[in-house]
């Protein structure tokens with residue numbers, strides 16, 4: 001039995017001024033407290049999204065830090081420390097160094113990570129491609145099952161929900177356990193990266209996985225919770241050992257007095273193979289859906305897409321829907337696939353209740369906790385000048 005514990009990673013400090021703002025922000029109702037009294041988070045229903053943290057006007061909410069453990073690993077000559085960073089980091093990290101929001105600093109970030117002492121600096125993008133292929137293929141199997149095709153009886157039911165947002169997955173587990181068979185069985189890109197790093201990559205690099213430490217840099221506080229879930233140890237080792245947020249990476253760079261803005265541009269190390277770039281859109285709401293649809297389209301139509309965008313699933317509204325016509329070569333006809341994108345858990349209850357009541361018209365549903373997706377995750381830079 002695993003000795004790992006999955007604990008909540010967000011807590012209210014004694015700096016709480018009891019303004020009550022966080023209770024309006026929290027998507028799950030996990031925060032309670034009267035005006036004038038220090039507020040409290042119910043860890044049983046908190047999904048660790050950190051939205052309260054980045055929106056508390058007094059900076060009174062904190063996430064559990066793994067910074068000390070990352071420093072320890074980097075200082076240990078016995079450890080081979082690899083790092084992966086999600087695409088949403090590269091356009092947010094620069095804000096911590098005074099650059100305009102949206103400035104892409106990925107090449108300086110790679111240089112900074114090497115100066116911090118990481119042995120290999122990888123992107124999460126290859127693993128995001130794996131997630132997309134898994135989710136796209138699983139969706140096809142569920143469609144075949146729904147059409148009564150032989151050999152697909154064990155595929156899950158439609159609609160299929162995405163599984164890459166750990167806050168959404170915990171929300172479903174806590175509040176809607178009957179919807180779990182609808183959630184994709186694919187691991188998130190963070191966890192897929194860790195699993196491949198501790199197995200295939202460790203073998204290729206001739207590193208004992210017991211001595212490998214996998215660190216993620218994520219825009220997300222819920223990823224700290226996700227990496228400690230006890231099921232993510234299939235290789236015999238934790239897929240991902242430690243998670244830093246965008247803010248914490250900036251803290252490490254500043255502590256080491258690295259002149260970030262004047263760093264040379266560097267490239268990431270190659271992680272097994274090329275990535276498609278599709279994963280770059282994972283960070284924005286609708287991105288996972290769009291990438292998985294591309295995969296499903298190409299497999300079912302047996303055609304390579306010239307125009308690779310499904311613009312109908314883009315946008316900023318919290319709930320968006322579209323119908324995508326996918327030509328299925330094996331059937332000799334087009335199948336209309338109804339998709340829905342939900343950005344913000346506050347908007348997902350009606351969608352789930354329709355699914356559980358058997359009246360949902362959708363085949364594929366993306367759910368991301370944070371408004372606008374991971375680019376606005378709880379681990380991103382905090383703009384207090386907006387208050």
Ligand code: SF4
Nearest residue numbers: 016017019020022056
């Ligand atoms: S927003 Fe911050 S200061 Fe206000 S009640 Fe919540 S934790 Fe306390």
Ligand code: SF4
Nearest residue numbers: 026046047049050052
């Ligand atoms: S982390 Fe998210 S779910 Fe937990 S209390 Fe804060 S806003 Fe609510």
Ligand code: SF4
Nearest residue numbers: 165220369370374377
């Ligand atoms: S939307 Fe992205 S940043 Fe927000 S909780 Fe989910 S995975 Fe984390």
